[in-house]
Amino acid sequence: MNINKLQAPLLKASxxxxxxxxxxxxxxxxxxxxPFTVVxxxxxxxxxxxxxxxxxxxxxxxxxxxxxxxFGYIGTATLGIVGLIVVLSSAYSYAVELKRKDKNKNLNxxxxxxxxxxxxxxxVPNNVNYLDNKAKVIEGFATSFFSYxxxxxxxxxxxxxxxxxxxxxxxxxxxxxxxxxxxxVFDSFFALIPIAEVLLIFGVIRIIIQSLGYASLIQMxxxxxxxxxxVVGTGxxxxxVVILIEQILWxxxxxxxxxxxxxxxxxxxxxxxxxxxxxxETQSFAGISISPxxxxxxxxxxxxxxxxxxxxxxxxxxTKKGEKEREIAKLALVPGCFGINEPVIFGLPIVLNPIMFxxxxxxxxxxxxxxxxxxxxxxxxxxxxxxxxxxxxxxxTWILGAFHISPVILTLVLVILDVxxxxxxxxxxxxxxxxxxxxxxxx
Numbered sequence: 001m002n003i004n005k006l007q008a009p010l011l012k013a014s015x016x017x018x019x020x021x022x023x024x025x026x027x028x029x030x031x032x033x034x035p036f037t038v039v040x041x042x043x044x045x046x047x048x049x050x051x052x053x054x055x056x057x058x059x060x061x062x063x064x065x066x067x068x069x070x071f072g073y074i075g076t077a078t079l080g081i082v083g084l085i086v087v088l089s090s091a092y093s094y095a096v097e098l099k100r101k102d103k104n105k106n107l108n109x110x111x112x113x114x115x116x117x118x119x120x121x122x123x124v125p126n127n128v129n130y131l132d133n134k135a136k137v138i139e140g141f142a143t144s145f146f147s148y149x150x151x152x153x154x155x156x157x158x159x160x161x162x163x164x165x166x167x168x169x170x171x172x173x174x175x176x177x178x179x180x181x182x183x184x185v186f187d188s189f190f191a192l193i194p195i196a197e198v199l200l201i202f203g204v205i206r207i208i209i210q211s212l213g214y215a216s217l218i219q220m221x222x223x224x225x226x227x228x229x230x231v232v233g234t235g236x237x238x239x240x241v242v243i244l245i246e247q248i249l250w251x252x253x254x255x256x257x258x259x260x261x262x263x264x265x266x267x268x269x270x271x272x273x274x275x276x277x278x279x280x281e282t283q284s285f286a287g288i289s290i291s292p293x294x295x296x297x298x299x300x301x302x303x304x305x306x307x308x309x310x311x312x313x314x315x316x317x318x319t320k321k322g323e324k325e326r327e328i329a330k331l332a333l334v335p336g337c338f339g340i341n342e343p344v345i346f347g348l349p350i351v352l353n354p355i356m357f358x359x360x361x362x363x364x365x366x367x368x369x370x371x372x373x374x375x376x377x378x379x380x381x382x383x384x385x386x387x388x389x390x391x392x393x394x395x396x397t398w399i400l401g402a403f404h405i406s407p408v409i410l411t412l413v414l415v416i417l418d419v420x421x422x423x424x425x426x427x428x429x430x431x432x433x434x435x436x437x438x439x440x441x442x443x
Contacts, residue, residue: 013354029090037342040078047071083151091116116158148255168194279384294383299371300364304341310418337392
């Protein structure tokens, strides 16, 4: 592959993103999540291993159980609210950029950020059981609205809220205060009418969405995106469609796996469980079909969505000591072995990064196609064991393949292939980052 020929259009797209205020605000917001996603990833990893140990050994020791709970609390307070963190950060970044323009001189970024959060909560059902019309009403907010599941819609609402606030702040319909009034008092009274206008708009939108039969904006978007998946089937074309949709959703900031797998599991998981049961009875691979969920979730996504384990290795090879991307790769290596890859997705970032879009789509698709073909022709045994999901990459495929070595060899080959595909894009991304750092006088 000629990197220089590939580099020009990708850097052009990256420059466009860099010059777009909205996309830049969103990108910066994802970068700021790095400490939260790293801490949350390690906390979830530790909790996952402790919970597996507690269950396997039937441990009743209060110290061990409380330690597991402790890391669970940390995971909830970081990855569990990463959607809100991104929304607040992106809204603030966008407000700061808008304020640079003279026409928005009266815009207060902090008030605009708080308004973005308020606007999102206007759109969120205040009933934990909002999906069940017959259930007893329990006041509160479902945690799904704060994590990855609610991130994209919250991002949209928050950014629109800031844009509307800026527009309304430029109108004549605001409270006028004398110059002698302290700035914080001026900002608060000046923002009263614009805030009311923005929240009223979102309140009306929520009523319209509910009148259409949807419990929330998230449900409406998910319904529209996911319904077509119900007819894709279980063969290789279906696997390709599901992976493609999942990866595009992730690139846009949605948790592709949670959204897509929530639907497909009802169709694909029974087939896998049927194979597990059949192998347990016969101890033979004869007549075992290929389970689409193993192709999608195991081989296609080595190290997590996007098969980022290969990306981490490529980053360790092609980034220099002290660079942000190398430090991210070092932090992401251990969680990546267990399929936890938020530090890479949000730290590099991959979200809204046009340079990484091509390998982000191609790598998992190619992994799935190769795995499907070599399994169908008998070079690799099907995955037929229901494991705990707590094992690292190669150990996991060894267990899933009933302790046969061929799935492990396939996984190793795919990782090497993933490194090769990701490498030129890592190099281009680093050239772009170094150029930007040079322009900003950071090097």
